[in-house]
Amino acid sequence: MGERRIEAALQEATDTQDVNLGAGALASLPGVFREGFGDCPAIVVADRITFEVAGKEVQRRLERAGHTMIEPYVFPAEPPLYAEYSNIEKLRDSLREHDAIPVAVGSGTINDIVKRTAHECERPYMCVGTAASMDGYTAFGASIEKDGLKQTLSCPAPRAVVADLEVLKHAPEDMTASGYADLLGKVTSGADWLIADALEVEMIDPTGWSLVQDNLRGWTDSPAELRPGNQKATERLMEGLIMSGLGMQSYQSSRTASGAEHQFSHLWEMEGLGHGEGHAGSPLSHGFKVGVATVAIAALYELILERDLGDLDIETLRDSWPTREELARSVRAQHTNPDLEEGAVEQTLAKYISAGELAQRLELLRDVWSGLREKVRVQLMPAEQVREMLQAAGCPTGPIEIGLRWDDFEATYSRARTIRKRYTGLDLAFETGILKECVGELFAPDGFWGRAAASHASADGTRVAGSFRRSGEA
Numbered sequence: 001m002g003e004r005r006i007e008a009a010l011q012e013a014t015d016t017q018d019v020n021l022g023a024g025a026l027a028s029l030p031g032v033f034r035e036g037f038g039d040c041p042a043i044v045v046a047d048r049i050t051f052e053v054a055g056k057e058v059q060r061r062l063e064r065a066g067h068t069m070i071e072p073y074v075f076p077a078e079p080p081l082y083a084e085y086s087n088i089e090k091l092r093d094s095l096r097e098h099d100a101i102p103v104a105v106g107s108g109t110i111n112d113i114v115k116r117t118a119h120e121c122e123r124p125y126m127c128v129g130t131a132a133s134m135d136g137y138t139a140f141g142a143s144i145e146k147d148g149l150k151q152t153l154s155c156p157a158p159r160a161v162v163a164d165l166e167v168l169k170h171a172p173e174d175m176t177a178s179g180y181a182d183l184l185g186k187v188t189s190g191a192d193w194l195i196a197d198a199l200e201v202e203m204i205d206p207t208g209w210s211l212v213q214d215n216l217r218g219w220t221d222s223p224a225e226l227r228p229g230n231q232k233a234t235e236r237l238m239e240g241l242i243m244s245g246l247g248m249q250s251y252q253s254s255r256t257a258s259g260a261e262h263q264f265s266h267l268w269e270m271e272g273l274g275h276g277e278g279h280a281g282s283p284l285s286h287g288f289k290v291g292v293a294t295v296a297i298a299a300l301y302e303l304i305l306e307r308d309l310g311d312l313d314i315e316t317l318r319d320s321w322p323t324r325e326e327l328a329r330s331v332r333a334q335h336t337n338p339d340l341e342e343g344a345v346e347q348t349l350a351k352y353i354s355a356g357e358l359a360q361r362l363e364l365l366r367d368v369w370s371g372l373r374e375k376v377r378v379q380l381m382p383a384e385q386v387r388e389m390l391q392a393a394g395c396p397t398g399p400i401e402i403g404l405r406w407d408d409f410e411a412t413y414s415r416a417r418t419i420r421k422r423y424t425g426l427d428l429a430f431e432t433g434i435l436k437e438c439v440g441e442l443f444a445p446d447g448f449w450g451r452a453a454a455s456h457a458s459a460d461g462t463r464v465a466g467s468f469r470r471s472g473e474a
């Protein structure tokens with residue numbers, strides 16, 4: 001079934017022609033390579049760990065099948081490889097010495113580095129995934145730190161992806177858990193798109209929507225089976241992650257797979273959270289940030305949906321709506337990092353509407369609210385359920401576990417909205433004037449986060465709280 005879904009999705013993809021996910025899929029590698037690149041020479045690019053895990057095997061199989069192989073490019077294991085631009089420059093200098101097709105063997109970081117480097121060398125590439133850890137395998141663009149800022153650099157997705165379940169199911173638990181959280185985030189990102197669609201900000205693209213959302217519940221319904229490396233559960237997760245990447249490829253935007261929960265995660269990343277000093281000495285994963293943020297957004301949505309946004313005092317909201325200048329000022333006041341501040345002002349103003357336009361949007365909201373509220377309810381799940389599912393998969397579920405202070409976490413609710421022009425539930429709450437009030441409720445003693453903070457504080461004295469916590473941070 002999964003295979004057929006991926007086959008069908010490939011028809012919609014612009015870059016990726018072949019995906020082979022299955023037990024023993026590495027055996028298909030020489031054929032997949034020949035199909036995609038003919039008789040071109042190949043070069044395996046890996047890090048020390050992924051080279052041991054699968055790179056050697058990839059090298060052997062391609063050699064045995066008679067492909068011309070260039071000496072593998074292997075990044076050292078220490079310090080842990082980071083997706084920063086200097087690594088792209090190093091690899092690029094090396095790749096320019098020949099014309100071999102890079103075969104990236106690894107997960108997020110290796111894939112991102114090779115994806116962008118291959119593009120800069122004007123070469124296609126293929127990827128052999130070693131962990132079900134994020135949805136970037138089949139996505140275009142690479143998330144790279146350049147000039148001190150994490151950015152998405154444009155570049156096509158791989159021409160082919162091979163993912164062997166025998167390898168994936170033995171990946172470190174944390175990596176699989178991270179992939180699970182990245183996938184579960186599609187629950188809230190879907191709600192965001194429903195809202196943007198209903199308010200005529202960004203219409204839903206049926207194909208991009210279906211690829212990611214149609215089977216989301218099936219891919220995410222057995223988190224506890226991932227930890228022991230259950231092959232079926234790992235396959236479902238990886239299928240979801242691959243489909244999610246293909247969804248972004250087909251719609252040519254990450255809208256299909258990323259909403260407010262990713263804005264939280266990107267903001268934390270830009271602010272340097274868990275940078276190189278996360279748990280077990282490796283950087284805090286993308287998925288772990290997205291997971292905590294997904295709980296946060298689900299909790300906010302619960303409060304939004306309790307309200308009747310079809311019955312707003314539109315006139316009062318229009319009269320108190322900020323001008324462009326006032327909004328820019330308030331965005332500046334919320335950021336401390338000057339690089340971030342400029343970008344945030346630009347992104348926020350890109351989605352700015354005038355007071356008159358706000359009134360029109362709120363009138364539209366009045367007309368569509370009852371239907372929209374129902375659709376969003378069906379799309380979402382309760383925050384407590386999201387939290388339990390993440391916990392079952394072995395993910396952190398609260399700010400302290402990822403090294404974030406409660407007050408920074410609370411501030412994220414208003415700050416995250418400013419860093420991306422993409423319209424989400426955060427914008428809906430802001431424009432209807434309820435964002436502050438909802439956040440206040442979440443962090444009140446009997447609110448979703450207030451209760452979590454209290455139980456955390458009472459447990460703190462008796463045990464080391466949060467195994468994911470950054471050292472030295474209380």
Ligand SMILES: [Zn+2]
Nearest residue numbers: 135182286290
């Ligand atoms: Zn993601």
